[in-house]
Amino acid sequence: MTCVPIPKTMKGVQMKNTGGHEVLQYKTDLPVAVPRDGEVLVKNDFIAIKYVDGTVVCTGPGSVYDLKVGNRVAMGGGYAEYTAVPASTAYLVPSDVKPDIAAAALLQGLFAVSLNHKSVQVKEGDWVLVHAAAGGVGLWLCQLLKALGAKPIGIASTAEKIKLATENGADYVINYKEEKVLVKRVEEITRGQGVNVVYDCIGKNQTENNVNVVAKDGTIVTYGAVTGFPASISPAKLAAKKVRFVGPGESALMRNVGGPREFEKWCAKLFDTIIKNKVNVRIHDTYPLLEIVRANKDLEGWKTTGKILVKS
Ligand SMILES: NC(=O)c1ccc[n+]([C@@H]2O[C@H](COP(=O)([O-])OP(=O)(O)OC[C@H]3O[C@@H](n4cnc5c(N)ncnc54)[C@H](OP(=O)(O)O)[C@@H]3O)[C@@H](O)[C@H]2O)c1
Helix, strand or coil, X not given: CEECCCCCEEEEEECCXXXXXXXXXXXXXXXXXXXXXXXXXXXXXXXXXCEEEEEEEEECCCCCCCCCCCCEEEEECCCECEEEEEHHHCEECCCCXXXXXXXXXXXXXXXXXXXXXXXXXXXXXXXEEECCXXXXXXXXXXXXXXXXXXXXXXXXXXXXXXXXXXXXXXXXXXXXXXXXXXXXXXXXXXXXXXXXXXXXXXXXXXXXXXXXXEEXXXXXXXXXXXXXXXXXXXXXXXXXXXXXXXXXXXHCHHHHHCCHHHHHHHHHHHHHHHHHHCCXXXXXXXEEHHHHHHHHHHXXXXXXXXXXXXXX
């Protein structure tokens, strides 16, 4: 094992039961794990939900895939100062990407990249309808679609969100609260062609519109269901347009990037995209680990616009 000096105990958040925010207990005396065969111990610098950017402080016995003490890696982690993880699941972050940006980018960025390249093969010139275009995933999609040479049409609910989606690459943004004629607007914008791809996280309330705006041979990708699962669609209507439907099971992040080799492949693509396209990664705020309850309350209370980070 090769290690820098490591304390025996650490700060972290413990949860002994399921429940509300009260079950999140901040502790200062949790044991620091000792890396086992094939593992590295990482000091978590920035903790985003699900993913972490941190520095390797100890390499365990066995194969650690050439990782060395001092390397900065991205990996799955939690609310704690240190995490021991299998080296095969830690990805070496390029030095051009700052640690807070790497942590903030991983969940929504990996997801958006995998949608554009795995769920659908978006091509230059494609019209793409992006629901919730000013949401976390939506802003990523607009930027990445624009970088691919596609033409994103965003959907959002307020003037502020429309501005945000436009600044992040949407060619057009439709306010679905004011313009009740979404199908007609999309027809006008695409000159009757319809959109090649629909990215839908709204579900039930937009199912019918999605089928009406998608072009012949187009694809509807459903990856969320904030208003309920998509309503049933007449197979005849889909068949008439030869529409491909990608459901939430097929588009899910963990299905597409969950395995170690897949994680590595998509992280490489994500960081390459961030560097080449100067992607604007929105960070709402960075909370101290001690304030974990406030961070979770803000997130659940829809008070955030961008990733929240926690610093250990
Ligand atoms: N399958 C996967 O692996 C995966 C991965 C990542 C995310 N997701 C899902 O994708 C969805 C979007 O994620 P996100 O991170 O982009 O979320 P987000 O930043 O919270 O954005 C969600 C947006 O949905 C819109 N919306 C429309 N109707 C809504 C309603 N009835 N209630 C709440 N919001 C409504 C809002 O925008 P407007 O005000 O403009 O309408 C809101 O900003 C979520 O459902 C999430 O679970 C799935």
